[in-house]
Amino acid sequence: METSLAGKIALVTGGNSGIGRAAALALAEHGATVIVAARRQNESEAVVEQIRTAGGQAEFVQNDVAQARQVEDLVEGIVERHGRLDCAFNNAGTFKGGPVHEMSEEDWDEVCNINLKGVWLCMKYQVAQMLRQGDGVIVNNSSIYGISADANASAYCASKHGVSGLTRSVALEVADKNIRVNAVCPGFTRTPMTAAALDDEVDGARIIGLSPMKRVGQPAEIAAAVVWMCSDAASFVTGQTLSVDGGVIAGLTPNH
Numbered sequence: 001m002e003t004s005l006a007g008k009i010a011l012v013t014g015g016n017s018g019i020g021r022a023a024a025l026a027l028a029e030h031g032a033t034v035i036v037a038a039r040r041q042n043e044s045e046a047v048v049e050q051i052r053t054a055g056g057q058a059e060f061v062q063n064d065v066a067q068a069r070q071v072e073d074l075v076e077g078i079v080e081r082h083g084r085l086d087c088a089f090n091n092a093g094t095f096k097g098g099p100v101h102e103m104s105e106e107d108w109d110e111v112c113n114i115n116l117k118g119v120w121l122c123m124k125y126q127v128a129q130m131l132r133q134g135d136g137v138i139v140n141n142s143s144i145y146g147i148s149a150d151a152n153a154s155a156y157c158a159s160k161h162g163v164s165g166l167t168r169s170v171a172l173e174v175a176d177k178n179i180r181v182n183a184v185c186p187g188f189t190r191t192p193m194t195a196a197a198l199d200d201e202v203d204g205a206r207i208i209g210l211s212p213m214k215r216v217g218q219p220a221e222i223a224a225a226v227v228w229m230c231s232d233a234a235s236f237v238t239g240q241t242l243s244v245d246g247g248v249i250a251g252l253t254p255n256h
C-alpha cells in the first residue's frame with residue numbers, strides 16, 4: 001500500500017532538530033506540506049529552507065508545546081491557512097536526568113510539562129480538528145523509556161510512560177472516527193539530545209552494550225517509521241507503541 005503523503009498537511013512539533021527534523025524532511029519528501037513548530041526560529045527556518053530547496057513545501061510556526069494557548073493557536077492557524085490537519089507528529093521533548101533525590105521540582109515540572117502535558121495539549125486540539133474534518137493520523141514520540149526504564153531518569157521515564165498510555169487511551173476514543181493514534185518508541189538515536197552521553201566513553205559504551213545491533217539509531221531510521229505510521233500503508237494500525245530500537249526492547253521485555 002501507498003506511503004505517499006501527497007497533498008497532506010503535516011505538523012511536526014520539535015521539527016527543527018534531531019528526530020523531528022528528520023521526520024519533517026521525510027514527510028516533505030513523501031509529498032506532505034510540513035509545518036515545523038518549535039521555539040527556536042533560526043534552526044526551524046533552516047529546516048524549512050532545506051525542504052523548499054529540495055522542492056517541497058514547508059513553513060515555520062514558533063510554538064511552545066507546554067503553553068496551552070500557543071498549541072490551540074498553532075492548530076487553529078494551520079486550519080485557517082490550509083483548511084485541515086491530516087497528520088501530526090508530536091515529537092517535541094526534553095531530557096533532564098539525575099538521581100531522584102537530587103532532582104529539583106522545577107526539572108520535574110519542565111520535563112513533564114513538555115514531554116507529557118505537551119503531547120496531551122497537542123492531541124486535545126488536533127483531535128478536535130480531526131473530528132471536525134472526519135479523519136486524521138497522530139504519531140506521538142514516546143521512547144523505549146515509555147515501555148522500559150533506566151536509572152537516573154525518573155521524570156523522563158514517567159513522562160514517556162505517560163505518552164504511551166495517552167496514546168493508547170486516545171486511540172481507543174477515536175478508533176471508530178477514522179482517526180489513528182500511535183506512538184513511535186525510539187531506542188538511543190544520535191541527536192543533540194544524546195550526543196554528550198554517546199560521546200562519553202563510559203556512557204557511550206554502556207549504551208552500545210544495551211543494543212543487540214551494537215549501534216545507535218540515526219534520526220532518519222525513526223523518521224521512516226513515522227512516515228509509515230502517517231500513511232495509508234498503516235491504515236489498520238492504531239493504539240500501538242512501535243519500538244524502533246535495534247532490538248533493545250525485544251531483549252528486555254519478551255512478553256510485551
Ligand SMILES: NC(=O)c1ccc[n+]([C@@H]2O[C@H](COP(=O)([O-])OP(=O)(O)OC[C@H]3O[C@@H](n4cnc5c(N)ncnc54)[C@H](OP(=O)(O)O)[C@@H]3O)[C@@H](O)[C@H]2O)c1
Pocket residue numbers: 013014015016017018019020037038039040041043063064065066091092093094114141142143144185186187188189190191192193194
Ligand atoms: N534521541 C534519542 O535517543 C531519543 C530516544 C527516544 C525518544 N526520543 C524523543 O525524541 C524526541 C526528539 O528528541 P531528539 O533526540 O530529536 O532531541 P533534540 O534534537 O534535542 O530535539 C528536541 C526538539 O524538541 C523541541 N522542543 C523542546 N522543548 C520544546 C517546547 N517546549 N516546545 C516546542 N518544541 C520543543 C526542540 O526545539 P526548540 O528547542 O527550538 O523548541 C527540538 O526541536 C523527544 O521527544 C525525545 O524524548 C529521543
